[in-house]
Amino acid sequence: MAREVTHEAQGPTVLDESDMGDDDQIYVCRCGLSDDGALCDGSHNATADEAESVVYKYANDDADGERRAIDEIVYEEE
Numbered sequence: 001m002a003r004e005v006t007h008e009a010q011g012p013t014v015l016d017e018s019d020m021g022d023d024d025q026i027y028v029c030r031c032g033l034s035d036d037g038a039l040c041d042g043s044h045n046a047t048a049d050e051a052e053s054v055v056y057k058y059a060n061d062d063a064d065g066e067r068r069a070i071d072e073i074v075y076e077e078e
């Protein structure tokens with residue numbers, strides 16, 4: 001139950017009261033699949049059936065994208 005996501009932002013997102021939901025809470029995305037930047041948009045529901053010991057990659061880092069299991073992450077030599 002892990003997933004590889006690609007982040008392209010090079011700076012922080014500032015959150016304020018306009019980001020609060022109806023319950024006056026701010027929900028920060030931790031799954032990496034939200035289409036709403038740093039804010040949770042419910043896309044994490046796509047991860048509900050992920051297996052515990054598998055690493056996944058979602059096409060375009062989108063919950064609607066094709067989901068693939070990753071065998072191994074290979075890092076490029078520098």
Ligand code: FES
Nearest residue numbers: 029030031040043
């Ligand atoms: S935690 Fe990522 S969309 Fe909810």
